[in-house]
Amino acid sequence: MPLLSRTESMVRQRINRRPSRLLAGSLPWLTIMLGSVAPGWVLIASAPVLPPLGFLMFLAWRQLRPGLMPIWAGLPLGLFDDLFSGQPFGTAVLLWSICAIVLEVIEARLPWRNFLTEWLVAIGLIIAYIILCLGISNIAGAAAPLRVIVPQVVISVLSYPLVGRFVALIDRLRLTPFMVLR
Amino acid sequence: MAPPANRRSGFSRRAQYSTFFSYAAGVIGAVVGLVLLVVAIVNPNAFALLRGAAADVTEPAAQASAGGRSATREFFAEVSGFFTTGSEHARLERELAEAKVRLAEAQATKDENRRLKQLLDLRDDNMQPVTYARLVGSTGGSTRRFATLGAGADRGVAKGMPIRSPLGLVGRVLEVGASSSRVLLITDTESLVPVRRARDGVAAFAQGQGDGTIRIRLINLGLNPLRPDDVLVTTGSGGLYRPGTPMAVVTKLLRDGAIARVLSNPSDTDYVTVERAWAPAPPPPAEAKPGSE
Numbered sequence: 001m002p003l004l005s006r007t008e009s010m011v012r013q014r015i016n017r018r019p020s021r022l023l024a025g026s027l028p029w030l031t032i033m034l035g036s037v038a039p040g041w042v043l044i045a046s047a048p049v050l051p052p053l054g055f056l057m058f059l060a061w062r063q064l065r066p067g068l069m070p071i072w073a074g075l076p077l078g079l080f081d082d083l084f085s086g087q088p089f090g091t092a093v094l095l096w097s098i099c100a101i102v103l104e105v106i107e108a109r110l111p112w113r114n115f116l117t118e119w120l121v122a123i124g125l126i127i128a129y130i131i132l133c134l135g136i137s138n139i140a141g142a143a144a145p146l147r148v149i150v151p152q153v154v155i156s157v158l159s160y161p162l163v164g165r166f167v168a169l170i171d172r173l174r175l176t177p178f179m180v181l182r
Numbered sequence: 183m184a185p186p187a188n189r190r191s192g193f194s195r196r197a198q199y200s201t202f203f204s205y206a207a208g209v210i211g212a213v214v215g216l217v218l219l220v221v222a223i224v225n226p227n228a229f230a231l232l233r234g235a236a237a238d239v240t241e242p243a244a245q246a247s248a249g250g251r252s253a254t255r256e257f258f259a260e261v262s263g264f265f266t267t268g269s270e271h272a273r274l275e276r277e278l279a280e281a282k283v284r285l286a287e288a289q290a291t292k293d294e295n296r297r298l299k300q301l302l303d304l305r306d307d308n309m310q311p312v313t314y315a316r317l318v319g320s321t322g323g324s325t326r327r328f329a330t331l332g333a334g335a336d337r338g339v340a341k342g343m344p345i346r347s348p349l350g351l352v353g354r355v356l357e358v359g360a361s362s363s364r365v366l367l368i369t370d371t372e373s374l375v376p377v378r379r380a381r382d383g384v385a386a387f388a389q390g391q392g393d394g395t396i397r398i399r400l401i402n403l404g405l406n407p408l409r410p411d412d413v414l415v416t417t418g419s420g421g422l423y424r425p426g427t428p429m430a431v432v433t434k435l436l437r438d439g440a441i442a443r444v445l446s447n448p449s450d451t452d453y454v455t456v457e458r459a460w461a462p463a464p465p466p467p468a469e470a471k472p473g474s475e
Contacts, residue, residue, distance in 0.1 A: 037240060040321060041243070044317050045449065046327065047327075048324060050323045051323060074215075075215070087321075088223055090220075090221070092215075093215030096211075101208045133325065137325050140222065140226065142371040142372055143392075144371045145392075
């Protein structure tokens with residue numbers, strides 16, 4: 001009966017489905033790139049008040065799925081971030097690569113982790129990142145004092161769990177099985 | 183949370199090599215970043231073309247978000263305006279009556295100015311702005327204060343042109359792309375603008391502090407003549423900014439200067455004006471006298 005078999009295939013299959021390989025592979029990269037571009041669109045800021053969202057996404061993806069992105073992911077993603085961040089070109093490439101290596105080492109030393117340890121590690125990395133960004137742009141010609149970045153550090157540290165939540169949401173979307181396995 | 187189990191390379195030579203090479207690639211990434219950084223510090227314009235191209239590509243999306251931004255602002259302004267409409271209306275009427283008188287006075291002054299300039303045989307330079315455009319984005323996450331302008335070489339924008347809003351000076355063009363350009367805002371720490379007090383011309387420099395305020399450094403040291411609420415305008419020295427563009431208001435006095443607030447807050451400005459760089463003609467070179475050493 002051809003009619004019946006067609007309706008059977010129209011019914012959503014409950015087993016033998018898998019996530020789209022393209023989506024599963026590309027979503028982390030795309031969300032981090034979006035995080036690099038988006039803060040510039042939110043407002044024309046006259047002070048550094050927005051968190052470095054690209055870096056926070058990068059950190060959150062690495063902590064949620066260690067080994068999903070290769071260690072050298074900081075090179076292409078950092079290059080993209082440098083195009084929009086306003087920092088001297090190469091800042092993000094350098095700092096993101098170092099951050100990935102540091103995270104790998106921490107990952108190996110500290111296999112058991114929970115929300116608090118992950119947040120503490122992230123806080124350390126975020127503060128170091130923002131201060132180093134200030135230092136690098138000061139070397140390259142600016143002269144901003146340290147107190148300028150205090151609001152940004154506070155906002156970044158507090159918004160990190162939210163970014164982590166968002167990344168977890170995207171991760172679930174990424175692994176939603178909807179393609180029929182053949 | 184338990185550690186993921188599949189990350190041990192074990193005895194597999196292939197897995198060991200791939201772990202090693204991925205670490206090596208990470209280190210190479212850091213080294214590449216360091217090299218790029220050194221190049222960028224030595225020659226800040228080295229990657230201007232790349233940045234310009236990236237800004238051009240994202241410009242349509244940035245324009246759309248800029249439209250959304252101004253719509254949100256207008257929505258809130260309308261809601262708050264609903265509650266204050268009566269008193270606001272009365273105030274505006276009073277101000278309008280005053281402004282009409284001032285306008286007549288200003289017209290008379292303008293006429294007189296033109297007449298005097300004719301007497302002196304000065305000609306008016308080209309006051310027409312180059313173009314009007316939106317500030318579509320900025321570097322909100324960095325300590326540097328750059329903004330992206332939604333107009334580039336396609337609309338005649340060139341490097342060094344000053345940008346202003348109706349309220350005052352905003353910045354100047356740093357890099358020009360095809361359809362967007364990069365603006366150095368006056369609140370950036372690298373921006374230095376020669377200013378004078380609007381009332382009597384006390385000369386000073388205005389340097390951005392990176393946090394939205396401006397540091398005023400007096401040229402004449404000694405007794406600090408500045409007072410809170412003094413308005414500072416550009417002097418035009420250096421030939422970049424047109425003289426008399428309002429820029430900042432003094433908010434706090436320091437021993438050798440003051441902290442000032444920017445008049446035209448870039449987050450409130452919708453459209454900005456791109457002006458020609460104001461460069462007065464250089465003085466004629468002194469002629470060397472024949473015979474003299």
